[in-house]
Amino acid sequence: MTVDIDDTGGVPVARIKGEVDLKTSPRVRKALLDVLKKRDTLIVDLSNVDYIDSSGVASLVEAYQTARKAGGQVSLAAVSQPALRVLQLARLDQVLPIRDSIESASAEIAE
Amino acid sequence: MTVDIDDTGGVPVARIKGEVDLKTSPRVRKALLDVLKKRDTLIVDLSNVDYIDSSGVASLVEAYQTARKAGGQVSLAAVSQPALRVLQLARLDQVLPIRDSIESASAEIAE
Amino acid sequence: MTAPEAPPAADNRLLAEVRVPARADRLAVVRGTVHAALRAAGCDALADDVVLAVDEACQNVVRHAYGGDTDGDLVVRLSRAPDRLFVELRDYAPPVDPDAVCGRDPADVRPGGLGTHFIETIMDDTRFLSPPRGVGNLLRMTKRLPAHLRLEGEGDTP
Amino acid sequence: MTAPEAPPAADNRLLAEVRVPARADRLAVVRGTVHAALRAAGCDALADDVVLAVDEACQNVVRHAYGGDTDGDLVVRLSRAPDRLFVELRDYAPPVDPDAVCGRDPADVRPGGLGTHFIETIMDDTRFLSPPRGVGNLLRMTKRLPAHLRLEGEGDTP
Ligand SMILES: Nc1ncnc2c1ncn2[C@@H]1O[C@H](COP(=O)(O)OP(=O)(O)O)[C@@H](O)[C@H]1O
Ligand SMILES: Nc1ncnc2c1ncn2[C@@H]1O[C@H](COP(=O)(O)OP(=O)(O)O)[C@@H](O)[C@H]1O
Numbered sequence: 001m002t003v004d005i006d007d008t009g010g011v012p013v014a015r016i017k018g019e020v021d022l023k024t025s026p027r028v029r030k031a032l033l034d035v036l037k038k039r040d041t042l043i044v045d046l047s048n049v050d051y052i053d054s055s056g057v058a059s060l061v062e063a064y065q066t067a068r069k070a071g072g073q074v075s076l077a078a079v080s081q082p083a084l085r086v087l088q089l090a091r092l093d094q095v096l097p098i099r100d101s102i103e104s105a106s107a108e109i110a111e
Numbered sequence: 112m113t114v115d116i117d118d119t120g121g122v123p124v125a126r127i128k129g130e131v132d133l134k135t136s137p138r139v140r141k142a143l144l145d146v147l148k149k150r151d152t153l154i155v156d157l158s159n160v161d162y163i164d165s166s167g168v169a170s171l172v173e174a175y176q177t178a179r180k181a182g183g184q185v186s187l188a189a190v191s192q193p194a195l196r197v198l199q200l201a202r203l204d205q206v207l208p209i210r211d212s213i214e215s216a217s218a219e220i221a222e
Numbered sequence: 223m224t225a226p227e228a229p230p231a232a233d234n235r236l237l238a239e240v241r242v243p244a245r246a247d248r249l250a251v252v253r254g255t256v257h258a259a260l261r262a263a264g265c266d267a268l269a270d271d272v273v274l275a276v277d278e279a280c281q282n283v284v285r286h287a288y289g290g291d292t293d294g295d296l297v298v299r300l301s302r303a304p305d306r307l308f309v310e311l312r313d314y315a316p317p318v319d320p321d322a323v324c325g326r327d328p329a330d331v332r333p334g335g336l337g338t339h340f341i342e343t344i345m346d347d348t349r350f351l352s353p354p355r356g357v358g359n360l361l362r363m364t365k366r367l368p369a370h371l372r373l374e375g376e377g378d379t380p
Numbered sequence: 381m382t383a384p385e386a387p388p389a390a391d392n393r394l395l396a397e398v399r400v401p402a403r404a405d406r407l408a409v410v411r412g413t414v415h416a417a418l419r420a421a422g423c424d425a426l427a428d429d430v431v432l433a434v435d436e437a438c439q440n441v442v443r444h445a446y447g448g449d450t451d452g453d454l455v456v457r458l459s460r461a462p463d464r465l466f467v468e469l470r471d472y473a474p475p476v477d478p479d480a481v482c483g484r485d486p487a488d489v490r491p492g493g494l495g496t497h498f499i500e501t502i503m504d505d506t507r508f509l510s511p512p513r514g515v516g517n518l519l520r521m522t523k524r525l526p527a528h529l530r531l532e533g534e535g536d537t538p
Contacts, residue, residue, distance in 0.1 A: 021249055021253075022281045022285075023250070054281070055281065058334050061331060061333045089340055090336055095331050
């Protein structure tokens with residue numbers, strides 16, 4: 001599992017790749033919260049997530065709530081089929097903003 | 112595991128996809144030998160083979176030997192990394208013709 | 223976590239059993255086994271969900287029953303009857319009070335507490351059984367199979 | 381199939397153990413477990429080869445020891461010492477004569493007889509041990525780990 005942060009211009013993007021589970025989710029959590037120390041918006045690219053469990057979902061929720069408290073926003077973009085299924089089971093597809101692409105998430109935040 | 116036979120023109124091509132193992136190799140064997148009942152050349156596309164074991168290799172060898180006996184040829188094309196490793200372990204990379212692409216295998220046979 | 227109905231897990235057929243040390247970095251091994259076993263049994267369509275439920279139950283064993291990574295083992299046994307799938311999870315940790323296992327309502331959005339919600343949503347029945355020789359814990363999860371995945375007769379792949 | 385050196389498999393750490401019915405359609409389950417266990421142990425670079433060797437040894441159990449698909453089980457146990465990997469394969473078939481197990485020279489090109497050649501090329505030592513209670517067969521394969529995969533100290537992922 002890898003998390004790449006792209007903070008070169010515009011809204012920062014975190015690209016998560018691989019399996020997010022009990023072992024790897026602490027790294028996801030830290031990477032997302034680290035960005036939110038300096039920035040108040042963040043797009044999380046979930047297109048290459050093969051697997052995510054409740055601990056991974058919890059990391060996304062924590063980042064989302066941290067941003068909201070600071071008046072910012074976390075959006076999920078290009079969510080892979082397996083990740084979407086898990087977000088739906090968690091009923092978070094109605095709570096966290098889920099966008100088709102990085103571009104649409106970023107256009108929306110820029111508004 | 113699937114084997115698709117493309118026999119619409121030129122040299123017939125068998126495209127193998129997935130894992131060739133003790134359970135699935137009998138289907139590979141039958142598909143290849145069936146083509147060789149009517150044709151004396153065959154290209155086997157191994158680009159989408161994720162795994163192949165000794166029983167899968169044996170099916171390729173049997174097809175190769177059947178074609179040779181009839182004065183024909185079986186070539187392997189676009190061999191995936193995992194399949195190439197197994198052919199090397201079997202020292203068959205020096206025996207069976209292995210070509211980079213369907214096109215080069217087919218150009219060679221057409222000569 | 224207990225439903226009214228308790229189908230017997232006896233007279234079922236072994237699909238696969240996997241044993242690993244109860245550590246966060248071994249849950250991927252359990253997932254690998256369960257996924258491959260469900261595919262081999264012709265249950266691809268259920269595989270992702272059941273793998274998630276099993277992983278969540280295993281996480282709970284690692285985090286709550288053992289209280290962190292240990293050298294204690296975790297055994298997951300997957301079996302099936304013609305119309306249902308059984309997952310039995312065995313650990314060697316101190317006995318767990320089944321009433322202490324309860325998730326939260328997902329409408330209450332906060333991190334954590336989602337594992338048992340996933341398990342209850344995906345599986346049809348989840349209950350603690352008496353572990354062999356009274357040692358550790360034994361959790362059994364049952365999933366009813368949709369009609370097209372049920373077995374007729376003897377073979378065990380449709 | 382016996383090499384001069386016989387490293388002890390005691391004092392090793394369990395990576396994973398998987399039990400399946402000894403049938404052709406379950407070998408994918410063994411491969412799934414072994415692959416995930418080697419990845420979890422930081423041995424990705426060896427995974428494909430070791431998975432092949434284990435699969436070949438399991439095939440031989442299904443085809444030769446049991447003589448076809450049966451309801452008998454096959455158990456594969458993966459463990460490691462700091463500098464080597466052990467695979468133990470247990471079956472409950474009639475005892476096998478170790479001298480009857482021999483492959484062919486791959487220079488002799490014909491289908492079949494490649495399994496033991498793969499095993500011998502990939503693994504460093506392969507030998508039958510006495511099975512517990514004299515029932516079935518127990519084959520142990522050993523693979524020495526390259527220096528960068530050896531364990532120092534206590535942790536079991538590098
Ligand atoms: N195997 C178990 N052993 C002991 N307690 C458990 C076990 N599984 C769950 N629990 C209890 O149930 C609670 C809810 O579990 P869960 O929904 O998985 O969420 P989380 O583990 O994130 O709290 C846990 O906090 C724990 O107190
Ligand atoms: N587990 C086993 N039990 C009994 N005989 C075996 C076993 N493994 C191998 N053999 C014998 O060794 C021979 C060589 O095995 P192998 O190289 O795997 O090729 P193949 O199985 O294709 O013949 C087999 O034909 C069989 O006679």
